[in-house]
Amino acid sequence: MEDKHTVQLQSMREEKDQLQVLVSRQHSVIEELEKQLLTATVNNSALQRQQHDLMEKVSNLMVLMAASNSKSPFSVKEEQIVFRDCAEVFKSGLTTSGIYTLTFPNSTEEVKAYCDMETGGGGWTVIQHREDGSVDFQRTWKEYKVGFGSPSGEYWLGNEFVSRLTNEQRYVLKIHLKDWEGNEAYSLYEHFYLSSEELNYRIHLKGLTGTAGKISSISQPGNDFSTKDADNDKCICKCSQMLTGGWWFDACGPSNLNGMYYPQRQNTNKFNGIKWYYWRGSGYSLKATTMMIRPADF
DSSP: OHHHHHHHHHHHHHHHHHHHHHHHHHHHHHHHHHHHHHHHHHHHHHHHHHHHHHHHHHHHHHHHHHHHHTSOHHHHHHHHOOOSSHHHHHHTTOOSOEEEEEEOTTSOOEEEEEEEOSGGGSOEEEEEEESSSOSOOOOOHHHHHHOEEOTTSSEEOOHHHHHHHHTTSOEEEEEEEEOTTSOEEEEEEEEEEEOOGGGTTOEEEEEEEESSOSSOSSOSSOOOOBBTTBOOSSOTTOHHHHHOSOBOOSSSOSEETTSBOOOTTSOSSOTTBSEEHHHHBSSOOOSEEEEEEEETTO
16 A cells, blocks of 8 residues: 555656646746737837827828818919919920919019910910900000000010010010911011110010011111100101001011001001011001010020
8 A cells, every 4th residue: 555655646746747847838838928918019009109190190181281272273373483484384384375474573573474385385475466456556655564455365565574574584586477368477586685665675686587578577677666655766757656556666667566457358558557568568467466485595
């Protein structure tokens, strides 16, 4: 019996040792699980913080979008961007022809102009347009100085703006003409500028090319600008009163794109019409004209 007890006691001791080993292993597993749980908890907190931050950013973006949508795109453009001419408008990415706000050089004064973004690569600032006779071009010196009409139709941009702009850098002038028979022609001057008002907005032109005559229909050298109330031509007859409109008359010269507008079949043998002598002669009044300028390095 004693031997049997001894054997049982030994067996129990062995089982105890095995249980201790097992408990020790389980304790290690539990410690590892506790570490993993702690790590997961920390990661979960970090994810919660990231989620919170993202929610805040999304909320802020929605507020900003709501604020920006409350302003029209035109008001944002005018508040943030200043355009000197239509070439700058074009280079900013606005490549659709239409009316844009331009700013006088070295000034905050503004003027509305039509920008031709299609002809010859675009970037043209239209300074004169005739198409239907809806605007009276027999205006005063002051009106030609500041401009008149509507950029969406017939208008004169204004001598003061054109003078200041074309004295900032070198500009080219393109004059596009249409007759009543469906023909079109143009004259392109590679260098154009107007003197200041003190010099009566005298016109300066160099380098003529185009299809509207090999000789310039604007007299060379350039003349001073004349209107019905400011006679600066070289004739005692006062060309602006005889031919109507403001122009760089000589005596009285081979052109006047600001003359009287005559409709079809009434447009011939008109001394005071819209004239470009070296294309359609002295008595032919044209259907439509456009004068536009662009920097020479565009």
